[in-house]
Amino acid sequence: MRSSWSREKRGGRRTMEENRRFRNHVSVVAERVGAGTYALLAVLAGIFIQNADELLDVGGSLLADRRALLGLFICLGLLAVSLGKAMWTWSKTWISIQDQAIVIDKHTLNGSQNTIGIRNISNINLEQNLFEMLMGTCKVKLDTGSLSTANSTDVTIVLKKAKAEAFRAEVESLLRGERAAAAAPGEEEETYDFRAGSGDIIRHGVCSMSVLSLLAVILGLVGAVVMAAEALGEEHVLDSLLRSAVSFLAAIAIILSAVWDIVKDFVRYLDFRVKRQRDRICIRYGVLKKVEYTIPVDMIQALKLRQTLIARLLGKYMAEIVNVGMGDDKGEQNSFLILYGSEREVCEKLRTILPEFVDIAALQVQRQPRSAWAAWMWPLAIYEICLAVAGALAFLWLPGYVPAEYIQLYHRVAAAGLVLLAAAGPVVLALRYQSSGFVMSDGFVKAASGCFGRRVVAVRYANVQHVTLEQNFIARACGICKGTLHLLAGAGDMAQTLPYFDIRQADRMRERMCGRHSDRGHL
Template sequence: METPIRFRNHISIVAERMVRGLVFLGALLAGNLSQNLPGLLEDAGHISENLPAFAAGLAGIFVLFLILVLWQVMIWSKTYISICENTLVIERNTMNRMKYTIAASSISNVNMEQNLFEMLIGTSKLKLDTNSLSTANKTDVQILLKTAQAEALKQHLMSMMHQDAPAPQPEAAAMPDAPASFDSHADFGDILAHGFFSISLFSLLILVLSIAGAVFSIREAIFSGSTEGLAGFLVSFLVIFGLFASSFWDIARGFIQYYNFRVRRLEDRLYIQYGLLRKVSYTVPVDKIQALKINQTLSARIGGRYMAEIINIGMGDEGNDRNSFLVLYCRKDTLLKRLSSLLPEFADSLELDVQRQPARVWAVWLIPFGIAGLLLGFLSWSLYWFQILTAFWCIAAPLLMAGGCLLLMILRYLTCGCALKEDYVLAVNGYLGRRVTMAAYHQIQYVELKQNPLAMLLHLQKGRLHLLAGAGNQIHDLPYFSSKKIDFFRRRLLHSKEQRGYTNPINEKGEQA
């Protein structure tokens, strides 16, 4: 019988887990200072009356701090991680006992990550994800160890996951840092190009509006010459600054987050590394990849640039959808070349014949659009009749809304489409930007097909593909296609599932086929 390997997290995990508690205690301290300190400063003659309340507040905060520290230390000391006979066991023996057992065969990814604090003290975090839809939006297990120990444990877990596969090449374990050892390595120009083409139009709009709002608020405060509205100005300025900071970071991180981005394919695994303030190292088994997604922002479509990301458990989860890149923004020929070396299983994703939605889809859209337009016109006339709105707004508002909806329909018709092939289904979605999702039939969890009476009359069908991935990548719309292709779609999906022991993958009108 194999001797179990038993260990604990590095003690620094206590400090990392205290961050939220310190934020809470900081808020309490700020409240105590704002409530008692002005009285101490303004009424120096009665310090003896105000000081006890101030000191009691500080003492209470200090006691809470000690309790939080002792609680986290107790959790650390009572939590053990064991590896034995192809299983990983996490055991916590606190007041609420917990024992979590994971089979090595169910592990999807074993990834390493370092934040700035961990870089300084020489630790790394192992993140384990399993093939479970219920936990697809979060990391299942996090283990904090010294970097050398984390790397050794990662290799041990990867070997447990692939016991039936041949032993990996020696260089697969070491993964040297030299750029030449990777199939794709982004230089400074690649990072700048990716940052520019990844800029979100919405984030850019919020950034411009927040700057304009800040300038207007400062101008009003200066020219008003009054101090009565100072509190209101500060509150509005903080709100505007929050919007500015959020949109600015959303734009800026595309230029710095993927510093030193590099990818390599060795046998049946992908190795992805990048990061400056937060270093990330992914090891992704190719058979765990659910789909490939090709993204284009509006600027990327205009400039002819494409970005590829992989969809699987452990990448793009926990609300961070920018962790799953495989190829940064580049031209089509460069993308095809890199996909051919990194992921040849999906290399023809850009070459498939994507069919635009049938022209009769306009009837499905325009008939409800016309009915909604009539109702909106009647509402506008009522508002004008009761003198709630002027004639200008009663005419302009419906026209603007109708024009906006019509523009979205045109953009969707020109962008969206699908392709049903022998082994893959390709779904294309978007309006200004473009998203191409390529999924093998056997990787689809199930398909939900929808058809309203009008689409049924016109022999049109649409649906949704459900994949085993994080919340942002679980569901992918399948635009309208001809109902004549449903039988082919069903046969290919059922055939791929039956080969792997699955059944009932299609959910049509709430019932499984």
């Protein structure tokens, strides 16, 4: 088994070397047409449900109905056109590696040529879903360090597994300025610096759970039980259940969505592995959907340490990296590096995987100046005034629409709600004050923010695109400011918040971003 895989991998490398011009695997046609087919079937299902009575009356003579035949032929025609277009595009699209660039030529009616410089590639990802596992293919995703395409994958290529491995190896060798080496026997037995066990996956899943999702599941189950009890308590149980079917389905959909949000991190990161290979980091995870990332270290824009509310209560941290291409696909929002663990465990793993960020990760941030409370008074006053106006409307205008027997209950609930909302403003600000901080040291700026959860981000000055600083009139009088660091990353990571800090540190930050002074300790 091992020798056959080695031969397959070496064969893939020879194919890449001998044939510099190649196409996507033909299975890409089925994937693209399949998405349209699912949409077409969904439309047909909707039409069937809306006209179920008429269609059932037709019965066995359905095929004799000209309208039904016409609709069937139209659907088949659309499917044939979609298949033909996909086949035509596939046959006219060629991919090649020319010197230090990847060139994608489309010789269709509206022909185009996409050229990507090898040196601009920020990361190379391999991805394999269930269909691709059956076909023996996988996707190769290439992302470049470009702000214009930071929110989407630049190039997606579908190849046989061995050919995809060879293609990635050749691109990586060009990135390092080396020739692609032949695969050595046993190379497939890759060793990783860290591999998550079942305990690590369970801990990560628990720490990743959303409190809101847990509440949604509990409330959804309570609501479903109440509706079922009311339906079973009526005289005509079957009719009552049918009338409540839509409500039941809505409740089930909400519950299932919340349950998936809770359990997805228990499943998604199975077989999680990470290793450092010279100037790149390799990350691999997944069973039902296999994903591999290869990230050049010099393309990493920032390091993030994240805590959810549950993780914060348990004292656990998760390390993520900000890099163009990671986290830009739907469902892959977290650009993870190290799964949840204690602060000591995360620092030990960082020392092996990303030692460039170890010192700044261990450095504690300085809490915001106390004058930040004065700067918050203005937005807090506006919030409380708006809440007072809403409370006046709730007590003076809305009671006219409440039945008399419920008026006392309404007043109690409204008063309790207003008190809770009025207290929420200062409580949220207090939590933000406890969670936020700022420090500059050794070529980095580090900022912490959050309320119930917490997020810490460490950025090299050289990777900051630009900084936006803000002050209201109270902050200006107090000599403090807050701001935003803008990075070359996807939409979710492009802007990183800076909490309030001394305005004099802003001048030092500008000097260090311009490279005028070297750091001599933290400020």
